[in-house]
Amino acid sequence: MAYNWRCPYCSHASTITAENQSVGFHYFEHNNSLGKELGFQIVSTVCPNNDCKEVTLNASFGHTQYVGGRTRLAAPIIQNWALKPSSSAVVFPDYVPxxxxxxxxxxxxxxxxxxxxxxxxxxxxxxxxxxxxxxxxxxxxxxxxxxxxxxxxxxxxxxxxxxxxxxxxxxxxxxxxxxxxxxxxxxxxxxxxxxxxxxxxxxxxxxxxxxxxxxxxxxxxxx
Incomplete structure:
Protein backbone atom coordinates (compact mmCIF):
# COMPACT_ATOMS: atom_id res chain seq x y z
CA MET A 1 0.00 0.00 0.00
CA ALA A 2 1.37 3.40 -0.99
CA TYR A 3 1.61 6.11 1.68
CA ASN A 4 3.06 9.57 2.15
CA TRP A 5 6.47 9.72 3.82
CA ARG A 6 9.12 12.32 4.68
CA CYS A 7 12.78 11.29 4.64
CA PRO A 8 14.49 11.79 8.03
CA TYR A 9 17.74 12.64 6.24
CA CYS A 10 16.83 15.11 3.49
CA SER A 11 13.23 15.99 4.57
CA HIS A 12 12.06 15.25 1.03
CA ALA A 13 8.33 14.44 0.94
CA SER A 14 7.43 11.49 -1.26
CA THR A 15 5.15 8.51 -1.72
CA ILE A 16 6.51 5.16 -0.61
CA THR A 17 5.59 2.04 -2.61
CA ALA A 18 6.89 -1.52 -2.86
CA GLU A 19 9.66 -0.18 -5.10
CA ASN A 20 11.13 1.74 -2.17
CA GLN A 21 10.38 -0.51 0.80
CA SER A 22 10.65 -4.09 2.00
CA VAL A 23 9.33 -5.80 5.13
CA GLY A 24 10.92 -8.77 6.85
CA PHE A 25 9.00 -10.76 9.46
CA HIS A 26 9.97 -13.49 11.92
CA TYR A 27 7.46 -15.12 14.25
CA PHE A 28 7.88 -17.67 17.03
CA GLU A 29 6.37 -19.12 20.20
CA HIS A 30 8.83 -21.61 21.76
CA ASN A 31 6.84 -21.72 25.01
CA ASN A 32 7.69 -18.09 25.78
CA SER A 33 6.70 -16.37 29.05
CA LEU A 34 3.84 -14.47 27.40
CA GLY A 35 2.23 -17.70 26.22
CA LYS A 36 1.41 -16.36 22.78
CA GLU A 37 2.97 -16.26 19.37
CA LEU A 38 5.30 -13.28 19.03
CA GLY A 39 6.71 -11.53 15.99
CA PHE A 40 9.69 -9.36 15.07
CA GLN A 41 9.39 -7.11 12.03
CA ILE A 42 11.98 -4.97 10.29
CA VAL A 43 11.10 -2.39 7.65
CA SER A 44 13.71 -0.99 5.27
CA THR A 45 12.94 2.14 3.27
CA VAL A 46 15.11 3.80 0.63
CA CYS A 47 14.51 7.50 0.02
CA PRO A 48 13.16 8.02 -3.54
CA ASN A 49 15.00 11.35 -3.79
CA ASN A 50 17.84 10.79 -6.26
CA ASP A 51 20.02 13.26 -4.37
CA CYS A 52 19.61 11.26 -1.15
CA LYS A 53 18.88 7.50 -1.48
CA GLU A 54 19.58 7.01 2.23
CA VAL A 55 18.35 3.85 3.96
CA THR A 56 15.94 4.00 6.92
CA LEU A 57 15.56 0.93 9.14
CA ASN A 58 12.84 0.43 11.75
CA ALA A 59 12.07 -2.65 13.87
CA SER A 60 8.99 -3.66 15.88
CA PHE A 61 8.19 -6.45 18.34
CA GLY A 62 4.81 -7.67 19.54
CA HIS A 63 2.03 -10.23 19.42
CA THR A 64 0.95 -11.60 16.06
CA GLN A 65 -2.34 -11.92 14.24
CA TYR A 66 -3.39 -13.63 11.03
CA VAL A 67 -5.02 -11.12 8.67
CA GLY A 68 -5.56 -11.16 4.92
CA GLY A 69 -3.81 -14.46 4.43
CA ARG A 70 -0.61 -13.57 6.29
CA THR A 71 0.81 -13.17 9.76
CA ARG A 72 1.50 -9.65 10.99
CA LEU A 73 2.01 -7.72 14.22
CA ALA A 74 -1.07 -6.94 16.29
CA ALA A 75 -1.72 -3.63 18.07
CA PRO A 76 -0.59 -2.48 20.50
CA ILE A 77 3.07 -3.01 19.59
CA ILE A 78 5.20 -4.07 22.56
CA GLN A 79 8.31 -2.20 21.45
CA ASN A 80 9.64 -0.18 18.52
CA TRP A 81 13.23 0.64 17.58
CA ALA A 82 14.62 3.26 15.21
CA LEU A 83 17.75 1.54 13.88
CA LYS A 84 18.86 3.91 11.12
CA PRO A 85 18.79 6.79 11.83
CA SER A 86 18.84 6.06 15.54
CA SER A 87 16.16 8.65 16.31
CA SER A 88 13.38 10.53 14.56
CA ALA A 89 14.99 13.93 15.15
CA VAL A 90 14.73 16.47 12.35
CA VAL A 91 18.10 18.03 11.50
CA PHE A 92 17.57 21.73 12.14
CA PRO A 93 19.97 24.47 10.90
CA ASP A 94 22.59 25.91 13.22
CA TYR A 95 20.82 29.27 13.56
CA VAL A 96 18.41 27.48 15.88
CA PRO A 97 20.15 27.88 19.29
Whole structure:
Protein backbone atom coordinates (compact mmCIF):
# COMPACT_ATOMS: atom_id res chain seq x y z
CA MET A 1 0.00 0.00 0.00
CA ALA A 2 1.37 3.40 -0.99
CA TYR A 3 1.61 6.11 1.68
CA ASN A 4 3.06 9.57 2.15
CA TRP A 5 6.47 9.72 3.82
CA ARG A 6 9.12 12.32 4.68
CA CYS A 7 12.78 11.29 4.64
CA PRO A 8 14.49 11.79 8.03
CA TYR A 9 17.74 12.64 6.24
CA CYS A 10 16.83 15.11 3.49
CA SER A 11 13.23 15.99 4.57
CA HIS A 12 12.06 15.25 1.03
CA ALA A 13 8.33 14.44 0.94
CA SER A 14 7.43 11.49 -1.26
CA THR A 15 5.15 8.51 -1.72
CA ILE A 16 6.51 5.16 -0.61
CA THR A 17 5.59 2.04 -2.61
CA ALA A 18 6.89 -1.52 -2.86
CA GLU A 19 9.66 -0.18 -5.10
CA ASN A 20 11.13 1.74 -2.17
CA GLN A 21 10.38 -0.51 0.80
CA SER A 22 10.65 -4.09 2.00
CA VAL A 23 9.33 -5.80 5.13
CA GLY A 24 10.92 -8.77 6.85
CA PHE A 25 9.00 -10.76 9.46
CA HIS A 26 9.97 -13.49 11.92
CA TYR A 27 7.46 -15.12 14.25
CA PHE A 28 7.88 -17.67 17.03
CA GLU A 29 6.37 -19.12 20.20
CA HIS A 30 8.83 -21.61 21.76
CA ASN A 31 6.84 -21.72 25.01
CA ASN A 32 7.69 -18.09 25.78
CA SER A 33 6.70 -16.37 29.05
CA LEU A 34 3.84 -14.47 27.40
CA GLY A 35 2.23 -17.70 26.22
CA LYS A 36 1.41 -16.36 22.78
CA GLU A 37 2.97 -16.26 19.37
CA LEU A 38 5.30 -13.28 19.03
CA GLY A 39 6.71 -11.53 15.99
CA PHE A 40 9.69 -9.36 15.07
CA GLN A 41 9.39 -7.11 12.03
CA ILE A 42 11.98 -4.97 10.29
CA VAL A 43 11.10 -2.39 7.65
CA SER A 44 13.71 -0.99 5.27
CA THR A 45 12.94 2.14 3.27
CA VAL A 46 15.11 3.80 0.63
CA CYS A 47 14.51 7.50 0.02
CA PRO A 48 13.16 8.02 -3.54
CA ASN A 49 15.00 11.35 -3.79
CA ASN A 50 17.84 10.79 -6.26
CA ASP A 51 20.02 13.26 -4.37
CA CYS A 52 19.61 11.26 -1.15
CA LYS A 53 18.88 7.50 -1.48
CA GLU A 54 19.58 7.01 2.23
CA VAL A 55 18.35 3.85 3.96
CA THR A 56 15.94 4.00 6.92
CA LEU A 57 15.56 0.93 9.14
CA ASN A 58 12.84 0.43 11.75
CA ALA A 59 12.07 -2.65 13.87
CA SER A 60 8.99 -3.66 15.88
CA PHE A 61 8.19 -6.45 18.34
CA GLY A 62 4.81 -7.67 19.54
CA HIS A 63 2.03 -10.23 19.42
CA THR A 64 0.95 -11.60 16.06
CA GLN A 65 -2.34 -11.92 14.24
CA TYR A 66 -3.39 -13.63 11.03
CA VAL A 67 -5.02 -11.12 8.67
CA GLY A 68 -5.56 -11.16 4.92
CA GLY A 69 -3.81 -14.46 4.43
CA ARG A 70 -0.61 -13.57 6.29
CA THR A 71 0.81 -13.17 9.76
CA ARG A 72 1.50 -9.65 10.99
CA LEU A 73 2.01 -7.72 14.22
CA ALA A 74 -1.07 -6.94 16.29
CA ALA A 75 -1.72 -3.63 18.07
CA PRO A 76 -0.59 -2.48 20.50
CA ILE A 77 3.07 -3.01 19.59
CA ILE A 78 5.20 -4.07 22.56
CA GLN A 79 8.31 -2.20 21.45
CA ASN A 80 9.64 -0.18 18.52
CA TRP A 81 13.23 0.64 17.58
CA ALA A 82 14.62 3.26 15.21
CA LEU A 83 17.75 1.54 13.88
CA LYS A 84 18.86 3.91 11.12
CA PRO A 85 18.79 6.79 11.83
CA SER A 86 18.84 6.06 15.54
CA SER A 87 16.16 8.65 16.31
CA SER A 88 13.38 10.53 14.56
CA ALA A 89 14.99 13.93 15.15
CA VAL A 90 14.73 16.47 12.35
CA VAL A 91 18.10 18.03 11.50
CA PHE A 92 17.57 21.73 12.14
CA PRO A 93 19.97 24.47 10.90
CA ASP A 94 22.59 25.91 13.22
CA TYR A 95 20.82 29.27 13.56
CA VAL A 96 18.41 27.48 15.88
CA PRO A 97 20.15 27.88 19.29
CA UNK A 98 22.34 24.96 20.35
CA UNK A 99 20.64 24.28 23.73
CA UNK A 100 17.25 24.01 21.99
CA UNK A 101 18.54 21.65 19.32
CA UNK A 102 20.39 19.52 21.87
CA UNK A 103 17.37 19.10 24.15
CA UNK A 104 15.17 18.29 21.16
CA UNK A 105 17.61 15.74 19.70
CA UNK A 106 18.10 14.02 23.06
CA UNK A 107 14.33 13.92 23.62
CA UNK A 108 13.92 12.19 20.24
CA UNK A 109 16.78 9.76 20.91
CA UNK A 110 15.25 8.40 24.14
CA UNK A 111 11.57 8.57 23.15
CA UNK A 112 11.10 4.80 22.92
CA UNK A 113 13.48 3.95 25.74
CA UNK A 114 11.97 6.38 28.28
CA UNK A 115 8.95 8.50 27.29
CA UNK A 116 8.96 10.26 30.67
CA UNK A 117 12.60 11.34 30.26
CA UNK A 118 11.88 12.41 26.69
CA UNK A 119 8.92 14.52 27.87
CA UNK A 120 11.07 16.16 30.55
CA UNK A 121 13.64 17.23 27.95
CA UNK A 122 10.84 18.40 25.64
CA UNK A 123 9.32 20.61 28.35
CA UNK A 124 12.74 22.16 28.96
CA UNK A 125 13.15 22.63 25.21
CA UNK A 126 9.73 24.28 24.95
CA UNK A 127 10.59 26.69 27.74
CA UNK A 128 13.91 27.47 26.05
CA UNK A 129 12.12 28.32 22.80
CA UNK A 130 9.63 30.64 24.51
CA UNK A 131 12.34 32.42 26.47
CA UNK A 132 14.73 32.79 23.54
CA UNK A 133 12.30 33.64 20.75
CA UNK A 134 9.67 35.61 22.63
CA UNK A 135 11.80 36.85 25.58
CA UNK A 136 9.13 35.70 28.04
CA UNK A 137 10.53 34.67 31.43
CA UNK A 138 8.00 33.94 34.16
CA UNK A 139 9.58 31.21 36.25
CA UNK A 140 6.96 28.53 35.56
CA UNK A 141 6.49 27.10 32.09
CA UNK A 142 2.70 27.27 32.40
CA UNK A 143 2.84 31.03 33.03
CA UNK A 144 5.14 31.56 30.07
CA UNK A 145 2.78 29.59 27.83
CA UNK A 146 -0.22 31.64 28.99
CA UNK A 147 1.71 34.86 28.25
CA UNK A 148 2.09 33.69 24.64
CA UNK A 149 -1.62 33.82 23.85
CA UNK A 150 -1.73 37.48 22.77
CA UNK A 151 1.52 37.24 20.81
CA UNK A 152 0.91 34.32 18.44
CA UNK A 153 -1.72 33.28 15.92
CA UNK A 154 -4.83 31.51 17.26
CA UNK A 155 -4.11 28.18 15.55
CA UNK A 156 -0.63 27.92 17.08
CA UNK A 157 -1.94 28.94 20.48
CA UNK A 158 -4.72 26.35 20.27
CA UNK A 159 -2.18 23.60 19.51
CA UNK A 160 0.12 24.63 22.37
CA UNK A 161 -2.79 24.92 24.77
CA UNK A 162 -4.15 21.51 23.73
CA UNK A 163 -0.82 19.78 24.36
CA UNK A 164 -0.45 21.65 27.66
CA UNK A 165 -3.70 20.13 28.90
CA UNK A 166 -2.88 16.52 28.00
CA UNK A 167 -2.77 14.04 30.90
CA UNK A 168 0.11 14.44 33.31
CA UNK A 169 1.92 16.90 31.06
CA UNK A 170 -0.39 19.79 31.96
CA UNK A 171 -0.24 19.19 35.70
CA UNK A 172 3.53 19.13 35.79
CA UNK A 173 4.00 22.21 33.61
CA UNK A 174 2.99 24.10 36.76
CA UNK A 175 6.05 22.70 38.54
CA UNK A 176 9.78 22.63 37.89
CA UNK A 177 10.51 21.63 34.29
CA UNK A 178 13.13 19.11 35.45
CA UNK A 179 10.63 16.98 37.38
CA UNK A 180 10.31 13.55 35.78
CA UNK A 181 6.73 13.00 34.62
CA UNK A 182 5.03 9.66 33.95
CA UNK A 183 3.59 10.05 30.43
CA UNK A 184 2.39 7.79 27.66
CA UNK A 185 4.63 7.41 24.58
CA UNK A 186 1.92 9.11 22.50
CA UNK A 187 1.98 12.14 24.81
CA UNK A 188 5.76 12.39 24.59
CA UNK A 189 5.51 12.15 20.79
CA UNK A 190 2.96 14.98 20.68
CA UNK A 191 5.33 17.21 22.63
CA UNK A 192 8.10 16.52 20.12
CA UNK A 193 5.80 17.24 17.18
CA UNK A 194 4.79 20.53 18.79
CA UNK A 195 8.44 21.53 19.23
CA UNK A 196 9.22 20.67 15.60
CA UNK A 197 6.30 22.83 14.44
CA UNK A 198 7.32 25.79 16.58
CA UNK A 199 10.93 25.67 15.40
CA UNK A 200 9.80 25.59 11.77
CA UNK A 201 7.11 28.27 12.16
CA UNK A 202 9.22 30.63 14.22
CA UNK A 203 12.99 30.22 13.74
CA UNK A 204 13.08 28.85 10.21
CA UNK A 205 10.25 31.05 8.89
CA UNK A 206 11.93 34.15 10.38
CA UNK A 207 15.28 33.23 8.83
CA UNK A 208 13.72 32.69 5.40
CA UNK A 209 11.78 35.95 5.65
CA UNK A 210 14.89 37.91 6.63
CA UNK A 211 16.90 36.31 3.82
CA UNK A 212 14.18 37.13 1.29
CA UNK A 213 13.92 40.74 2.44
CA UNK A 214 17.70 41.09 2.32
CA UNK A 215 17.64 39.79 -1.26
CA UNK A 216 15.00 42.35 -2.22
CA UNK A 217 16.96 45.15 -0.57
CA UNK A 218 20.21 44.09 -2.31
CA UNK A 219 18.43 44.04 -5.68
CA UNK A 220 16.98 47.50 -5.05
CA UNK A 221 20.39 48.87 -4.02
CA UNK A 222 21.86 47.67 -7.31
CA UNK A 223 19.34 49.67 -9.35
Missing amino acids: DPIRQDYEEACAILNLSPKASATLSRRCLQGIIRDYWKIVKGRLVDEIIALEDKIDPDTWAAIDAVRKIGNIGAHMEKDINIIVEVDPEEAQLLLELIETLIKDWYIARFKRQAHLAKIKAAADNK
